[in-house]
Amino acid sequence: xxxxxxxxxxxxxxxxxxxxxxALRQLPNENIIYLGDTARCPYGPRPAEQVIEFTWQMTNxxxxxxIKMLVIACNTATAVALEEIKEKLxxxxxxxxxxxxxxxxxxxxxxxxxxxxxxxxxxxxxxxxAIRLKTSKSDVFSLACPKFVPIVESNEYRSSxxxxxxxxxxxxLKNKQVDTLVLGCTHYPLLRPIIQNVMGNVRLIDSGAETxxxxxxxxxxxxxxxxxxxxxxxxxxxxxxxxxxxxxxxNDWLDIEIAAKHIDLGGKN
Ligand code: I24
Ligand code: DGL
Numbered sequence: 001x002x003x004x005x006x007x008x009x010x011x012x013x014x015x016x017x018x019x020x021x022x023a024l025r026q027l028p029n030e031n032i033i034y035l036g037d038t039a040r041c042p043y044g045p046r047p048a049e050q051v052i053e054f055t056w057q058m059t060n061x062x063x064x065x066x067i068k069m070l071v072i073a074c075n076t077a078t079a080v081a082l083e084e085i086k087e088k089l090x091x092x093x094x095x096x097x098x099x100x101x102x103x104x105x106x107x108x109x110x111x112x113x114x115x116x117x118x119x120x121x122x123x124x125x126x127x128x129x130a131i132r133l134k135t136s137k138s139d140v141f142s143l144a145c146p147k148f149v150p151i152v153e154s155n156e157y158r159s160s161x162x163x164x165x166x167x168x169x170x171x172x173l174k175n176k177q178v179d180t181l182v183l184g185c186t187h188y189p190l191l192r193p194i195i196q197n198v199m200g201n202v203r204l205i206d207s208g209a210e211t212x213x214x215x216x217x218x219x220x221x222x223x224x225x226x227x228x229x230x231x232x233x234x235x236x237x238x239x240x241x242x243x244x245x246x247x248x249x250x251n252d253w254l255d256i257e258i259a260a261k262h263i264d265l266g267g268k269n
Contacts, residue, residue: 007069012040016186022208024256032236037054080124141178179201186208239263
């Protein structure tokens with residue numbers, strides 16, 4: 001049996017498109033609905049209770065669209081909201097943290113793993129917890145990098161300023177001798193070349209890319225994959241912010257023609 005219902009992706013803004021890009025590559029037949037809460041982005045510095053509230057609002061919007069699976073493509077939202085959303089939904093819910101943690105445990109040889117993310121993600125301890133549940137052998141070194149999202153969003157992620165800020169920020173991790181570093185934020189794959197350069201011989205784990213591998217596996221496990229047919233896959237994008245700015249970034253990043261729809265979620269924030 002083939003299941004044509006869409007897979008839902010939610011994120012605090014456009015960063016989750018790094019996960020969608022991977023989904024388009026690994027799951028070309030699947031219909032996809034994406035919702036980015038650009039009006040209230042970033043989530044990283046917000047209190048956990050608020051991120052949970054916003055994430056529920058996004059989840060409920062996509063549930064109405066009859067999704068067959070929900071991917072919380074935002075690390076900050078996954079860190080604080082995955083558990084309760086997973087518990088309450090009748091469909092499979094996938095976050096970006098466990099797949100990244102699993103890949104890191106698999107990759108490390110020295111049992112010294114670094115994790116970088118937003119303030120909310122690091123403060124929650126969600127990556128440490130996920131890694132600890134897999135192994136008690138690894139030491140985990142977590143670091144919040146609050147300047148990284150603004151660097152990407154100001155389009156400076158290839159600049160010398162970016163190099164300087166990344167080098168300064170990652171300094172505390174440099175002497176920890178980690179051999180594996182988890183990029184625990186949607187935006188960090190954009191900074192990957194600079195992070196790799198600063199960290200040297202360290203294996204970088206892209207949580208988003210790992211997550212799509214898990215989605216693919218779950219689709220098969222639950223027998224809900226959209227099998228290859230002659231229909232054109234459908235992609236729908238929703239934003240709580242400007243559709244023009246969303247389309248600009250999404251077109252550029254995904255290299256497909258996108259016309260996002262605007263929606264309102266909850267009140268103003
Ligand atoms: N990248 C992100 N967010 C932005 C940006 C960016 N502006 C330039 N680039 N802006 O996230 C956020 C605020 N906007 C969002 C749209 O609605 C209005 C408010 C990372 C995106 C990762 C896919 C840099 C940039 C780009 C094109 C592609 C990729 C990219 F311009 F990083
Ligand atoms: N999407 C967020 C994350 O992966 C980064 C942007 C934000 O702070 O909202 O943690």
